[in-house]
Amino acid sequence: MSPDAPKPDAPKNDAYEALIAHARETAALEQVAGRLSWDQETHMPRGAAAQRAEEMAAMEGVLHARRSDPRLRDWLAAVTPTEPVAEAQLAKIRRAWERAGRVPARLSQEIARVTSVAQGIWAEARARDDVAAFLPTLAEVVRLKREEGAALATGGDAYDALVDDYEPGMTxxxxxxxxxxxxxxxxxxxxxxxxxxxxxxxxxxxxxxxxxxxxxxxxxxxxxxxxxxxxxxxxxxxxxxxxxxxxxxxxxxxxxxxxxxxxxxxxxxxxxxxxxxxxxxxxxxxxxxxxxxxxxxxxxxxxxxxxxxxxxxxxxxxxxxxxxxxxxxxxxxxxxxxxxxxxxxxxxxxxxxxxxxxxxxxxxxxxxxxxxxxxxxxxxxxxxxxxxxxxxxxxxxxxxxxxxxxxxxxxxxxxxxxxxxxxxxxxxxxxxxxxxxxxxxxxxxxxxxxxxxxxxxxxxxxxxxxxxxxxxxxxxxxxxxxxxxxxxxxxxxxxxxxxxxx
Missing domain, CATH: 1.10.1370.30 (Neurolysin; domain 3)
Structure with a gap:
């Protein structure tokens, strides 16, 4: 379903249209993944937790591949924005592509899998006031987020790199x-x-x-x-x-x-x-x-x-x-x-x-x-x-x-x-x-x-x-x-x- 890469002699707006079409499909898939998370919090049967973790990891694998798609580099190079909306769209696409490229697909999927399981473990531990039941899982989440932060920071502060996901430019x-x-x-x-x-x-x-x-x-x-x-x-x-x-x-x-x-x-x-x-x-x-x-x-x-x-x-x-x-x-x-x-x-x-x-x-x-x-x-x-x-x-x-x-x-x-x-x-x-x-x-x-x-x-x-x-x-x-x-x-x-x- 992804658009074909533009031919070398294609007009620059063709590259822009290809970028936006790719981004729209990625956003639609992100919304599907979000609906899985919503269901997990509201209606999902408790016994489905392990399967949902695999589903979330699979979705993250697809999304990571789209966000880091090497065609994005070529399309971005072929476009010079001429108005504010296009400029903002391209800046967002470029930022997401650069950040996705720093995080290995393996790590991205493992974070999705572990945090999906961790959510249920946390809820049960919270209901029982049982910290010990949650800490091993939290330790695994922290290990993975430290690794992700280090990958994103490329030698800088790992925590700053994680903050940047939520508030760009903030340290x-x-x-x-x-x-x-x-x-x-x-x-x-x-x-x-x-x-x-x-x-x-x-x-x-x-x-x-x-x-x-x-x-x-x-x-x-x-x-x-x-x-x-x-x-x-x-x-x-x-x-x-x-x-x-x-x-x-x-x-x-x-x-x-x-x-x-x-x-x-x-x-x-x-x-x-x-x-x-x-x-x-x-x-x-x-x-x-x-x-x-x-x-x-x-x-x-x-x-x-x-x-x-x-x-x-x-x-x-x-x-x-x-x-x-x-x-x-x-x-x-x-x-x-x-x-x-x-x-x-x-x-x-x-x-x-x-x-x-x-x-x-x-x-x-x-x-x-x-x-x-x-x-x-x-x-x-x-x-x-x-x-x-x-x-x-x-x-x-x-x-x-x-x-x-x-x-x-x-x-x-x-x-x-x-x-x-x-x-x-x-x-x-x-x-x-x-x-x-x-x-x-x-x-x-x-x-x-x-x-x-x-x-x-x-x-x-x-x-x-x-x-x-x-x-x-x-x-x-x-x-x-x-x-x-x-x-x-x-x-x-x-x-x-x-x-x-x-």
Whole structure:
């Protein structure tokens, strides 16, 4: 099905068309592989794990061969882009080809096979709080990712090479500088909040699963999720999967904590609408997906936090919850807003409040960087995690599922991914400021449960462009200035300073 290589005397645009046709077919196969992963997380029978690992390895073998196809070199040499879309397409194709050529096919397939199996082993170990059952498999994943990082780095820093998969151009040094800028003011804000004389009430009660999922679907629709091109399922670890006309999300349900379901859903919808709103002309091409995981995370975090946890929108959500669940112990919109934004040191990153969230990411960044560099071995990981958590959060980890086993990322080989969560928060803070300047009546819209103005602004300034621009170009243009930590920190200090009187 692959296009034939152009003849030596073929016009240059023939080479470009051959490249795009090859890239479209590769992207289609990547979506098929993604659907296998989605099924593994949602509906696959447990006994199918070993077979699925072989299926994933086979798919990766096909994809690696396409990404490293030697014809790509000739086609790329035959094309000189003359307009921005072609330039962006070719840059993406060239980058993928160069990176694929550095990683042996054997290694690429073995990573796919081992991480597919590891995902199930992690889930079972997490359910039993059994670290020992998972560590041998994690050690194998780390060994393979170290090898991949070294191959990609060609003598440079292996961790930087892995980060580059998720945030092109970003390095460990850049991340450390970003965290150094954030940490002092975050720690100071946390200290003032935890020392405040009054604290918002916690949510108590039982909230039926069926009612939760119905409201979650309504929230997804309010934030612009197109159910004709997507669906919601339940998973251990919420995620978004797919692109274009098939973008699926998952959430999770705890009857004692409906916020977990509602805000996980809003978060994943932020990812999903990014993919659904990319210019359809870019579908199944190299620029037909989100430009980076940092930008992707900015879309989920601005939906979840700056919009979904705002005073205006929580007023609307409070009315929805009272209508569907009846009285649940919170007496006013103001009290509900404070409860939604309650700051409390907790074990779970995905449930963390906005003040603590980035501290969770910093912990993971330091540990995974040390693992890839060989400064930390897997056998010592749990002790390192628990010691660092106690130092950062002042709470001792009580069980492995609240500690080193809580995240799926390392089991599936996503080393270098965690820092993009905080980068996404920085971008979200900057985008939120620009959005409010552009939409002076935003709070009135949010109070009515109307997200169309906000999501329309995101679609226009970020989402529709897909991978046409670099992450830095995209965000800088959207906000009209250089992105930095300032807007996020100012937003957090203003919001939580007001709630806690600090």
């Amino acid at each position: 460990g040094a850049d991340i450390s500088a970003m965290f150094d800028a954030l940490r002092p003011r975050l720690v100071d804000l946390r200290g003032r909040i935890l020392g405040a004389s009054s604290r918002p009430a916690a949510l108590h009660g039982s909230f039926g699963a069926d009612t939760q999922i119905r409201l979650a679907r309504d929230l997804a629709g309010a934030f612009g999720y197109d159910f004709t091109r997507g669906r919601i399922d339940i998973a251990v670890h919420p995620f978004s999967s797919g692109a274009g006309d098939d973008v699926r999300i998952t959430t999770r349900i705890a009857e004692s904590d409906p916020f977990n379901c509602f805000y996980s859903t809003i978060h994943e919808v932020g990812h999903a609408i990014y993919e659904q709103n990319i210019d359809p002309d870019y579908a199944l091409t190299p620029i037909g997906g989100g430009v980076s995981m940092g930008v992707h995370e900015s879309q989920s975090r601005i939906c979840e936090n700056q919009l979904g946890r705002s005073r205006a929108f929580t007023g609307w959500l409070f009315a929805q919850m009272r209508e569907r669940f009846g009285e649940f112990g919170i007496s006013s919109e103001e009290e509900f807003f404070a409860t939604v934004n309650r700051v409390e040191p907790g074990f779970i990153r995905t449930e963390a409040d906005e003040v603590h969230y980035n501290l969770h990411v910093m912990l993971r960044f330091d540990l995974e960087r040390a693992l890839i560099r060989g400064d930390l071995e897997v056998a010592d990981l749990e002790e390192a995690w628990n010691s660092r958590f106690l130092a950062d959060f002042g709470v001792a980890v009580d069980r492995a599922s609240n500690g080193v086993l809580q995240d799926v990322h390392w089991s599936v080989g996503l080393f270098g991914y965690f820092p993009t969560y905080t980068l996404g928060n920085l971008y979200a803070g900057a985008l939120h400021g620009a959005m409010r300047r552009a939409l002076p009546d935003l709070d009135d819209q949010l109070a009515a449960g109307d997200l169309s103005g906000a999501t329309g602004w995101l679609r226009e300034h970020v989402q529709r462009h897909g991978g046409l621009y670099t992450p830095h170009q995209l965000i800088s243009t959207a906000i009209g200035e250089e992105p930095g930590a300032g807007p996020l920190l100012e937003y957090l200090e203003a919001k939580f300073g007001a709630i806690y009187g600090v």
